[in-house]
Amino acid sequence: MNTLSILYIFLFYVAMIALVAGIINKLLQYKRVPAPLKIAVTPAPLTKPGVVYRFFTEVVLFNSLFRATKWTWIFSFLFHASLLLAFFRHLRYVISPDSFIWPLVNNLVVQSFGHYAGFTMLIGLLGLLARRIFVDRVRYISSPSDYLMLLLILGIAGSGLSIVYVSHTDIVQLKAFIMGLFYFDWQNLPSDTLLLAHVTMVLFLALIFPVSKLLHAPGLFMAPTRYQLDNPREKRHLSEWGAELEKDGRNS
Amino acid sequence: MADYEVPETHEFPIIPSIMEGAMAHSSPFVAGEEFQSDMGFPSPEEPGQLIDGWHEKFLELMKDKLSKYRSLQVFMDICVKCGACTDKCHYFIGTADPKNMPVARQDLLRKVYRRYFTFAGKYFPKLVGAVDLTEDVIHQMYSYYHQCSECRRCAVFCPFGIDTAEVTMAARDMLAQIGMGQKYSNQIIPKVHKIGNNLGLPEPALADTLEGLEEEVEDDIGVKVRFPLDEKGAEILMVTPSADFFAEPHIDGLIGYGKVFHAAGVTWTLSSKASEAANFGLFIGNYEHMRQISLRIRDAAKELGVKRIIFGECGHAWRVAYNHLNTLAGPWDFLDQNYPIPQHILEFTKDCLDRGILNIDKSENDHMTLTFHDSCNIARASRIGDTPGSQFTTPREVIQAVCNNYHDMSQDTIFDQTFCCGGGGGLLTDDLMELRIKGALPRMEALKNVSKDHGVTHMAAICAICKSQFTKVLPYYGMTMDQIVSVHQLVSNAIILEGQGEEAEDSDDTDDEAA
Numbered sequence: 001m002n003t004l005s006i007l008y009i010f011l012f013y014v015a016m017i018a019l020v021a022g023i024i025n026k027l028l029q030y031k032r033v034p035a036p037l038k039i040a041v042t043p044a045p046l047t048k049p050g051v052v053y054r055f056f057t058e059v060v061l062f063n064s065l066f067r068a069t070k071w072t073w074i075f076s077f078l079f080h081a082s083l084l085l086a087f088f089r090h091l092r093y094v095i096s097p098d099s100f101i102w103p104l105v106n107n108l109v110v111q112s113f114g115h116y117a118g119f120t121m122l123i124g125l126l127g128l129l130a131r132r133i134f135v136d137r138v139r140y141i142s143s144p145s146d147y148l149m150l151l152l153i154l155g156i157a158g159s160g161l162s163i164v165y166v167s168h169t170d171i172v173q174l175k176a177f178i179m180g181l182f183y184f185d186w187q188n189l190p191s192d193t194l195l196l197a198h199v200t201m202v203l204f205l206a207l208i209f210p211v212s213k214l215l216h217a218p219g220l221f222m223a224p225t226r227y228q229l230d231n232p233r234e235k236r237h238l239s240e241w242g243a244e245l246e247k248d249g250r251n252s
Numbered sequence: 253m254a255d256y257e258v259p260e261t262h263e264f265p266i267i268p269s270i271m272e273g274a275m276a277h278s279s280p281f282v283a284g285e286e287f288q289s290d291m292g293f294p295s296p297e298e299p300g301q302l303i304d305g306w307h308e309k310f311l312e313l314m315k316d317k318l319s320k321y322r323s324l325q326v327f328m329d330i331c332v333k334c335g336a337c338t339d340k341c342h343y344f345i346g347t348a349d350p351k352n353m354p355v356a357r358q359d360l361l362r363k364v365y366r367r368y369f370t371f372a373g374k375y376f377p378k379l380v381g382a383v384d385l386t387e388d389v390i391h392q393m394y395s396y397y398h399q400c401s402e403c404r405r406c407a408v409f410c411p412f413g414i415d416t417a418e419v420t421m422a423a424r425d426m427l428a429q430i431g432m433g434q435k436y437s438n439q440i441i442p443k444v445h446k447i448g449n450n451l452g453l454p455e456p457a458l459a460d461t462l463e464g465l466e467e468e469v470e471d472d473i474g475v476k477v478r479f480p481l482d483e484k485g486a487e488i489l490m491v492t493p494s495a496d497f498f499a500e501p502h503i504d505g506l507i508g509y510g511k512v513f514h515a516a517g518v519t520w521t522l523s524s525k526a527s528e529a530a531n532f533g534l535f536i537g538n539y540e541h542m543r544q545i546s547l548r549i550r551d552a553a554k555e556l557g558v559k560r561i562i563f564g565e566c567g568h569a570w571r572v573a574y575n576h577l578n579t580l581a582g583p584w585d586f587l588d589q590n591y592p593i594p595q596h597i598l599e600f601t602k603d604c605l606d607r608g609i610l611n612i613d614k615s616e617n618d619h620m621t622l623t624f625h626d627s628c629n630i631a632r633a634s635r636i637g638d639t640p641g642s643q644f645t646t647p648r649e650v651i652q653a654v655c656n657n658y659h660d661m662s663q664d665t666i667f668d669q670t671f672c673c674g675g676g677g678g679l680l681t682d683d684l685m686e687l688r689i690k691g692a693l694p695r696m697e698a699l700k701n702v703s704k705d706h707g708v709t710h711m712a713a714i715c716a717i718c719k720s721q722f723t724k725v726l727p728y729y730g731m732t733m734d735q736i737v738s739v740h741q742l743v744s745n746a747i748i749l750e751g752q753g754e755e756a757e758d759s760d761d762t763d764d765e766a767a
Contacts, residue, residue: 035321041404042633043641043668064409064413068410137270137350140353213333216331219330225407226412237579242580251583
């Protein structure tokens with residue numbers, strides 16, 4: 001096996017461990033910190049299915065963003081939906097043809113939508129970037145990392161599309177490399193520049209995920225303003241440290 | 253009327269281009285040593301300075317907050333700077349200062365959080381916009397965290413539910429604990445603890461006021477409507493903002509509560525100990541003060557032996573009562589469980605109206621065309637009724653049950669998109685007058701437009717702060733202070749009590765005295 005492949009095998013494991021461990025660590029931290037008070041933004045659901053519905057409208061439809069600004073919603077929705085489609089398309093590289101999921105992934109619909117998604121993703125990202133540059137309010141709140149994050153994902157989308165439309169890689173060898181990572185049966189990684197660029201940027205994105213604003217993805221489920229039930233009169237809400245204060249006997 | 257630059261109103265709202273530093277000079281008076289110590293907060297040796305060791309102390313406090321409030325910890329991490337909130341704050345719309353954009357306001361604290369609590373900020377501060385905690389940063393925080401009324405309008409539009417109010421509350425509490433408490437709030441809270449209400453109105457004065465009120469109402473309508481104080485064995489403890497005892501138009505609302513209780517035939521009482529619904533502990537982000545203020549109500553309810561607790565017209569008070577009274581001063585197992593604990597006066601009145609036990613003459617309000625101002629803490633932080641969103645419908649249903657003429661303001665300025673009056677969240681103080689005038693812009697604009705298009709003459713509200721704020725700022729926008737009315741003032745006008753004689757002259761409901 002060549003040195004380059006060994007390096008990337010190493011990077012893959014490091015990035016994936018950092019991603020998974022980082023997110024779990026953050027979620028555990030959020031879970032550990034109590035929410036001492038009821039702070040649901042109302043109108044809020046009265047039941048748990050209501051909360052699920054509220055998150056459905058937020059996570060799938062970006063409801064609040066839609067109410068806030070239509071342009072950001074269009075670009076943001078375009079980007080995230082494309083990301084999802086691109087993700088499905090990529091499953092083909094990590095699923096064995098023997099698997100029962102294979103037909104669900106390796107079909108014309110998923111594969112062709114996955115292709116188009118590359119372009120719509122570019123449009124979404126460029127729209128978000130333009131907004132960040134040209135709207136004075138958004139420019140004011142942007143840090144270098146906010147631009148770089150967009151550029152990084154633009155790089156991933158651009159290099160991915162180039163592999164499809166400009167210069168193909170040895171896709172069979174790539175799949176062998178990836179499957180090898182799963183089964184600890186390590187194989188060589190094709191060494192085309194475009195593929196290496198694509199993979200490197202994806203690994204970097206995974207690596208910084210838990211220490212960046214990408215935490216919005218898992219973190220939004222932990223916002224008490226959205227997940228709390230509107231039932232404070234019916235059910236007494238008390239945190240551990242709140243209960244500790246009651247040792248003064250005033251609540252008895 | 254002191255001279256302030258009043259922003260122009262337009263037919264359609266205009267999002268201003270940013271003007272950096274436009275409100276950098278705005279800062280409320282810092283609490284002096286006497287008020288700081290009353291609150292249990294430290295004071296610096298020299299006024300205007302910070303306490304010794306403020307830097308470490310602030311970071312310690314921040315670490316503590318992050319470990320106690322999930323909201324703060326999550327909100328510090330997950331903002332993506334999408335800009336959805338940037339044009340949603342009434343203070344930004346009214347001042348154009350970019351630090352009044354909710355995300356920028358949060359960033360004052362987030363930049364420090366990143367610098368000291370995150371990997372990226374520790375090692376690549378410039379990249380992620382992290383900054384060192386300096387005295388300048390502290391003063392900016394003091395200024396801009398007192399340009400937020402904790403109204404949560406930004407939280408409605410944030411794709412992740414980030415609520416700037418949570419950040420403002422945390423920041424204010426940390427500032428107070430390094431010697432930078434706000435004078436207005438810190439002056440008021442000890443009065444509640446010691447005397448029972450924000451005004452510092454002692455029991456004899458309160459008894460006197462209520463007695464006077466009984467006489468006044470009797471003179472007016474010829475029926476003796478009672479306004480009882482500290483009456484043991486009453487069924488209902490009424491907790492209402494102390495402004496209801498003396499200010500216009502608040503007091504007309506109090507008369508309305510009294511008449512409704514009278515007509516419903518229930519016994520009720522006010523308490524001198526809990527003669528205040530407001531809970532400024534919320535504004536300054538201090539759980540313990542908020543708890544102590546809430547516990548007064550528990551004590552009063554126990555002492556008086558009441559079965560139910562009802563809250564009067566007050567926005568943030570209802571937020572605390574609805575969401576936190578159970579948490580802070582519960583459990584309420586000694587009250588009658590057949591009624592909501594606590595209940596809002598509008599829930600009570602609405603129920604009476606539905607049951608048809610109130611005799612209403614709507615024409616008594618025919619000289620007015622009404623609109624309704626949804627108070628932020630009621631709209632976005634509570635409920636009045638049984639279903640989600642009933643905080644919007646209940647007050648409107650009550651108003652329309654007692655008034656013939658009603659029109660809503662523009663759809664994007666009501667319900668959960670309502671604009672703050674501009675004086676909420678502990679900012680209802682004269683040293684922030686410029687901010688209050690500018691922050692009222694979106695609401696004033698919507699009111700002017702509905703007046704022009706639908707002939708609206710009066711705006712009803714169910715919040716003591718809104719009422720006081722509008723009384724003060726309406727004249728700056730070319731309107732009159734008596735255009736703001738209490739919802740229960742409208743009920744009071746329309747309700748005909750048994751025995752209310754023909755000889756009784758009817759009310760001229762608008763009063764011209766200011767709060």
